[in-house]
Amino acid sequence: MADILVGIDIVKTFPVGRGRLSVLKGADLSVREGEMLAVMGASGVGKSTLLHIRGALDRCDSGKVLFDGQDVARLNDAARSAFRNSAVGFVFQFYHLLADFTAIENVLFPARIGRRGAKSSAQERAYALLDRVGLGERLHHRVQQLSGGEQQRVAIARALMNEPRVLLADEPTGNLDTATSEEIHRMLKELNRERGQTMVIVTHDEGLAGICDRVLHMVDGVIRDEGGPLDSARPPGVA
Amino acid sequence: MRFELSVCLRYLAPKRGRLFVSASTLFSILGLAVGVTTYITVIAVMTGFRNQITSAYTGYFSDLIAYKEKAEGDRRVFAVVKERDVALIEKAAKEVEGVEAVSPFIYGKVTVRVGSLVYTFDLRGVDPVREPKVSTILSEHKLIEGDFKFKRDGDYVAVVIGKPIADKAGLRLNDELIIASTGAGSLGEQPTNLPAYVSGIFSYGNAEQDLSVYTSLETAQVLQSLGGDVHRVSIKLGDPERADEIKPRLAAKIEALRQRDLLGEYRTTLEGALETIETSIAALEKAPEALRQKASTAGLDDEQTGHVDALVALLEALPNGLRETKTPMAGALGLNDTFDLNERAPLEATIVAVEGVRGQLQAALSLVIGLEATLDEADPLRAELTALEDALADADEAMRRTRWVCHDMVFEPFAVLTWSELNPELFSLVKQERAITGLFVALIVVVAGFIIISGLSMTVVQKKREIGILRAMGARASSVATIFGLSGLVIGLLGSVLGTIGGLVLSYNFNAIRDEIMPQFFAPYPEIPISVQLPALIFIWCFTLGWSVLVSIVPAISAARLRPAEALRWE
Numbered sequence: 001m002a003d004i005l006v007g008i009d010i011v012k013t014f015p016v017g018r019g020r021l022s023v024l025k026g027a028d029l030s031v032r033e034g035e036m037l038a039v040m041g042a043s044g045v046g047k048s049t050l051l052h053i054r055g056a057l058d059r060c061d062s063g064k065v066l067f068d069g070q071d072v073a074r075l076n077d078a079a080r081s082a083f084r085n086s087a088v089g090f091v092f093q094f095y096h097l098l099a100d101f102t103a104i105e106n107v108l109f110p111a112r113i114g115r116r117g118a119k120s121s122a123q124e125r126a127y128a129l130l131d132r133v134g135l136g137e138r139l140h141h142r143v144q145q146l147s148g149g150e151q152q153r154v155a156i157a158r159a160l161m162n163e164p165r166v167l168l169a170d171e172p173t174g175n176l177d178t179a180t181s182e183e184i185h186r187m188l189k190e191l192n193r194e195r196g197q198t199m200v201i202v203t204h205d206e207g208l209a210g211i212c213d214r215v216l217h218m219v220d221g222v223i224r225d226e227g228g229p230l231d232s233a234r235p236p237g238v239a
Numbered sequence: 240m241r242f243e244l245s246v247c248l249r250y251l252a253p254k255r256g257r258l259f260v261s262a263s264t265l266f267s268i269l270g271l272a273v274g275v276t277t278y279i280t281v282i283a284v285m286t287g288f289r290n291q292i293t294s295a296y297t298g299y300f301s302d303l304i305a306y307k308e309k310a311e312g313d314r315r316v317f318a319v320v321k322e323r324d325v326a327l328i329e330k331a332a333k334e335v336e337g338v339e340a341v342s343p344f345i346y347g348k349v350t351v352r353v354g355s356l357v358y359t360f361d362l363r364g365v366d367p368v369r370e371p372k373v374s375t376i377l378s379e380h381k382l383i384e385g386d387f388k389f390k391r392d393g394d395y396v397a398v399v400i401g402k403p404i405a406d407k408a409g410l411r412l413n414d415e416l417i418i419a420s421t422g423a424g425s426l427g428e429q430p431t432n433l434p435a436y437v438s439g440i441f442s443y444g445n446a447e448q449d450l451s452v453y454t455s456l457e458t459a460q461v462l463q464s465l466g467g468d469v470h471r472v473s474i475k476l477g478d479p480e481r482a483d484e485i486k487p488r489l490a491a492k493i494e495a496l497r498q499r500d501l502l503g504e505y506r507t508t509l510e511g512a513l514e515t516i517e518t519s520i521a522a523l524e525k526a527p528e529a530l531r532q533k534a535s536t537a538g539l540d541d542e543q544t545g546h547v548d549a550l551v552a553l554l555e556a557l558p559n560g561l562r563e564t565k566t567p568m569a570g571a572l573g574l575n576d577t578f579d580l581n582e583r584a585p586l587e588a589t590i591v592a593v594e595g596v597r598g599q600l601q602a603a604l605s606l607v608i609g610l611e612a613t614l615d616e617a618d619p620l621r622a623e624l625t626a627l628e629d630a631l632a633d634a635d636e637a638m639r640r641t642r643w644v645c646h647d648m649v650f651e652p653f654a655v656l657t658w659s660e661l662n663p664e665l666f667s668l669v670k671q672e673r674a675i676t677g678l679f680v681a682l683i684v685v686v687a688g689f690i691i692i693s694g695l696s697m698t699v700v701q702k703k704r705e706i707g708i709l710r711a712m713g714a715r716a717s718s719v720a721t722i723f724g725l726s727g728l729v730i731g732l733l734g735s736v737l738g739t740i741g742g743l744v745l746s747y748n749f750n751a752i753r754d755e756i757m758p759q760f761f762a763p764y765p766e767i768p769i770s771v772q773l774p775a776l777i778f779i780w781c782f783t784l785g786w787s788v789l790v791s792i793v794p795a796i797s798a799a800r801l802r803p804a805e806a807l808r809w810e
Contacts, residue, residue, distance in 0.1 A: 049804075057711055058804035077716050085713020096708045096807060100249040110712045112242040158712070 003030040004198060005088075005166050007054050010063035012046070023049050024060065025221035031166065034196040036189070038209040041218035047202040048170050050218070054200065055088045055168045056080040067165075085114040089159030093171035095151040097143045103130060103154045104139040110161040122161075129157035133187060149180035156187065160197070167191075169201040173208060185211055243718050246709070247725040250698060263694030268734045270687030271787065275738020275779050276745060278680045282775040283746040285673040287768045301342075301373040301473035302482050304661055305493060309651045318651060322467035327500060328653075331492040332474060337485045339477050342369035343469035345459040349452050351400075352417040353408045359421060360404055361451040364459020364469075373475035376453070384412050385439025389455035392436055396458040399439035401449030410437050418452070420462040431462055474655070482657045490655040501648055508644045509572045515637035516565060520558045522630040527551045530627070533620040543613055550606040553599055554627075560599050561634065564592040564641075571645060586645045593638040593645075600635040607631060677775075684783050688790040691730055695723055695794035699801075706798055707806025720799035727791025731784040738783070739776065746771050 012024040023046040031037045041047050052058040054065050056072045065072040072083055084090075089110070097106045104126055111122040130139055133153040135146075143151060152172060159167055172188070173181035189211050191197045201208060209215045216223050251264050305328050309318040320328075325343045332338040345364035350357060363376070367389050371377050377387040382399075389397040398418060400410060410416065419432045435454075442449055460466065476485055534547045570585035607628045614621040699706075706719055745752070750766045 052804045055711075057807070058802065081710070081713050081715040083713075084711060090711045092711075092807070096704070096711070098246075098705055098708060100705075109242065109709075112245075113709070113713050113718070162713075 002033055004033045004067065005054055005200070006030040006064075006066040007050065008064040008066065010050065010053055010060045010065070012049055012053060012058070012060045023221055024053070024063075026063070027218070027222050029054065029200075029216065029223055031198055031200050033165075033198055034192075035214060036192045036199045036212045037201065038212035038215045039200065039202045039218055039223075040204065040209055040215060043204075045218045046221045047218050051168050051170050051200065051202050055090060055166075056083050057090070082114070085110055086116075086162050087165050089162070089164035089167045091152070091155050091159045091167065091169040091172045093174040095148070095155045095175075097151055097154055097158070099143045102140050102142055103135060103146065103150075106143065106154055107158045107161055110158060114162055116162060126157070126161060129160055130154070133157045147180075148176050149183060152176060152180075152184055153187065156184075156191075160191070165198060167197055167199045169199060169203075171203055171205075172201065173203070173205050181205060182207065184208075242714075243721040244725055247722045247729060250702065250722070251726055251729060263690070263697060264730060267687060267691045267694050267730045268737065270690050271684060271731060271734025271783055272737035272741060274680065274683035274687055275735055275783055276741035277683055278677060278779045279739065279742025279771065279776060280745045280749065281676055281680050282673065283742070283769045283771045284749055284767055285676060286770040286772055286775075289670070289673065290768055290770055301658065302476040302479045303474040303486055303489065303655050303657055305341075305472040305474060305489075305653055305655045306470070307651060307653055317470070319465060319468040319470060320472060322469075323500070324497065324653070325469060325472060327496050328472045328474075328493055331489060331496050335485065335489045335492050337477050337481055338474060338489060340369065340372035340475045342366050342373045342473045342475075343456060343471070344370070344473055345456060345463060345465065345470045347459075347463055347470075348421040349462065350419045350421050351404070351408060351452065352419070353410060353414075356408065358404070358408055360400075362420070362459060362462070363451055363453050364456045364462075365453060366456045370473070373473040381441045381443055383440045383442055385437070387439055387441075387453070389438060389453075389458070395434050395436045396454060397438035398435045398458075399441055399453040400437055401451050402440055402442040403446065403449045404452065405437070405440050410440075412437055412440060418454075418462065420464070431464065433458065433462060486655050486657060490653065493653045493655065497653060498648060501644070505644045505648055506572065508640050509568055512637040512641040513565060513568055513572075515633055516561045516568075519630055519634035519637075520561050522627075523554055523557050523561070523634075526623075526627050526630075527554045529623055530554070530620075533623045537614070537618060537620040539620075543610065546606055546610050550603060550610065553603040553606065557596070557599055557603065560596040564589070564596055564638070567592050568641065583648075586648060589645050590642055593642045597635060597638045597642070600631055600638065604628065604631045604635065681779070681782060684779070684786060687734065688786045691727055691787055692790045692793055695726055695791055696797065698726070699723065699794045699798045702798075703801060703806045703809040706801050707803050707809065710801075710803035711807065716799040719801070720795040723795035723798050724788060724791050727787045727789075727795075728784065731787025734787070735780050735783045739780075743771065 007027060007029040010024050010027045010029075011022075013020040013022045015021075027046070027050050029039070029050060039047050039050070049058065053060045053063075053073070056065070056075070060073055063073065067083065067087060072080065075083065090096075098109070101109075104123075107126040107130060108122060111117065111126070116122065127136070127139065130136055133156055135150060135153055135157070138146065138150065143154075146154065152175075156172075159169075169188070173184050176184065185205075185208050188199065188201070188208075192199055199212075201212065203209055218224065252261070305320075307318040307320050307324065308315045320343065325341075329341050332341045343366065345362070347362045348359055349362035350359050352358075365377065367377060367387055375381075379387070383402060385399060387399055389399070391397060395415065396418070398416070400408075405411065408416070414437045416435050416437070417432055418435045435458075439453075441453075454462075456469065460468070474489065476482060530547060530551055534544070537543075539547065567585055567588035571589040573585065607624050611621055611624045611628070614624070709719060710716075746769050749769055
């Protein structure tokens with residue numbers, strides 16, 4: 001399968017006081033179509049930053065992010081927004097749902113922002129997605145009325161609303177208990193298997209990394225090595 | 240609904256746990272509403288007040304006034320309207336559609352003497368038959384006692400006085416008094432004292448109008464030594480709203496009739512002047528030689544000789560000077576019945592030419608008269624000078640009349656104005672006050688706008704993460720800016736709607752409310768006819784909405800500039 005989202009030599013620094021803190025120091029990261037890829041590493045190593053840059057949520061100082069051959073990093077705001085709306089879908093650790101809206105309204109937002117298709121067909125797809133994630137009975141519940149796991153499932157449904165090529169998940173189970181986390185793991189795997197949904201998942205959760213097709217480790221702002229699911233429990237350089 | 244609008248409305252709506260945002264929105268809306276309410280009410284009340292003044296005065300006076308101007312130095316001043324001009328205006332009024340009636344009047348000041356006490360009041364001389372057709376100043380409803388017939392009682396002329404005058408001077412109906420004009424009349428005579436009696440007492444309920452003395456046109460003409468002349472002519476229209484439309488047509492008609500009326504005299508004068516010029520040239524060409532001859536044998540002293548030399552020099556130049564007036568005069572004589580003031584160049588050229596030659600003629604006359612006085616009656620030179628004096632005087636008179644008739648034709652036309660144009664200070668004061676008050680009231684809206692900025696800026700901070708979420712889902716920076724711009728617009732709209740409702744309620748209940756709140760203060764004053772103005776409503780709506788959107792630009796740009804990744808990290 002071809003690589004569909006390729007990050008090449010990505011460098012990112014942040015201003016700190018009068019100087020700059022180097023977070024990404026030439027990270028390369030590619031994901032193949034249909035692949036479920038995990039990125040692991042210590043806190044603060046730059047995993048989320050790399051994810052944000054690959055999803056055009058942030059800009060890198062240098063490097064490339066190629067999507068279908070086009071460098072997303074160099075696009076203008078309108079093009080990057082369109083990319084985020086249609087090519088990728090985000091799932092965040094803290095769900096990041098819009099608190100003033102209901103579950104169904106949250107899921108519909110990507111379609112409304114992108115003005116994709118008729119309102120009725122968008123609603124049907126939203127209903128189906130929420131049903132698929134097990135929230136068919138909670139469509140009109142406000143966000144505050146949902147548990148953490150339910151909110152994350154709404155977030156997943158929202159991320160899939162516009163049928164993105166790549167799902168980018170940043171610590172999707174980081175804020176959930178074990179049982180709920182396992183539900184989410186199962187759901188993500190099913191989505192990957194049923195739909196061939198390509199996923200890049202930043203995680204500390206070894207259980208989640210364990211179900212991925214490939215695991216990459218990030219150390220000091222670069223991708224150091226990769227290993228299969230069985231290697232994910234071992235940090236790099238450890239036998 | 241587009242997602243920007245639904246997000247905007249959801250952010251503005253009150254909800255549990257987010258009181259600050261809602262309160263800020265509420266204060267913004269209320270602030271705008273107060274501004275809009277106040278503006279609408281103030282304009283409605285002040286417009287009603289202006290209408291009250293207008294109807295009090297325009298019912299009192301006629302729709303249009305015709306008058307004459309003349310030049311006095313470099314100023315334009317009012318001139319009297321001659322008796323024949325009044326007839327002219329009456330004729331014009333009959334020929335212009337929309338004009339119903341005319342009535343001449345005289346105004347000025349009058350001295351009233353009651354016993355040893357002397358007062359000065361406004362005087363108005365009117366025709367009791369024609370005046371009621373043009374105005375309501377002789378309305379029977381305004382009479383407290385007596386009548387407006389101005390019927391003489393023997394030597395006593397009739398006057399009708401305002402109640403304040405009656406109170407001040409202690410006058411009652413049929414009481415006797417002496418009236419006199421305060422200035423000289425048009426014939427330069429001394430003011431005339433007339434015995435009078437009070438034939439009526441009136442009240443308009445207006446101090447300015449009530450401090451007036453009314454009398455017949457004839458009495459006022461005697462008082463002001465006007466002969467048959469008047470000051471102005473009142474004109475009544477069928478529809479007062481058409482005053483601005485009819486005014487220029489009437490003015491043009493009066494002017495055309497005046498010029499046609501003057502044209503006969505104008506032509507006669509110019510033709511006579513041209514004949515006189517020929518005669519004068521013939522006489523003046525011979526004069527220098529004849530003078531030298533007579534002077535050489537007259538035994539003149541040095542001074543007299545000098546005067547003769549100066550006179551001869553003038554006489555030698557005069558024929559050419561007179562000839563130079565012929566060309567413009569001939570051009571001015573070419574006017575026909577359709578004389579157009581835009582073609583007045585020949586008249587102006589004639590005026591300049593005759594003024595120039597008059598200077599020379601008068602200088603020559605002065606020398607002649609001066610020399611005559613130094614010579615014996617039997618002196619042959621004196622006889623020569625006497626004949627010369629007659630020729631010069633004839634020429635000068637011809638030039639004077641020519642100048643007068645050309646000047647009158649060009650520079651002393653009639654004018655027609657609406658009453659409010661004649662009294663601009665009264666209406667401009669009310670208009671100015673309305674504009675200034677409106678401006679200050681609009682400042683309330685300006686201040687409310689700053690509440691909007693502060694509220695929306697707080698919202699941008701509070702909603703930073705939500706903005707990041709929207710951007711993560713693919714919303715553009717411009718969409719984020721639109722959300723906050725729409726917020727300003729919605730706040731402005733709600734403020735305008737509430738304010739309009741408040742303004743209408745307050746305006747239409749203004750009189751009841753003011754009597755309730757301050758009954759003693761407002762008791763002496765009549766109710767104000769409230770007039771809600773659609774242009775004022777449109778203005779304050781546009782201003783409020785425009786300002787609301789404008790002030791939301793700053794927070795909108797601030798929101799649009801947020802970096803998505805940074806916004807998502809916001810706690």
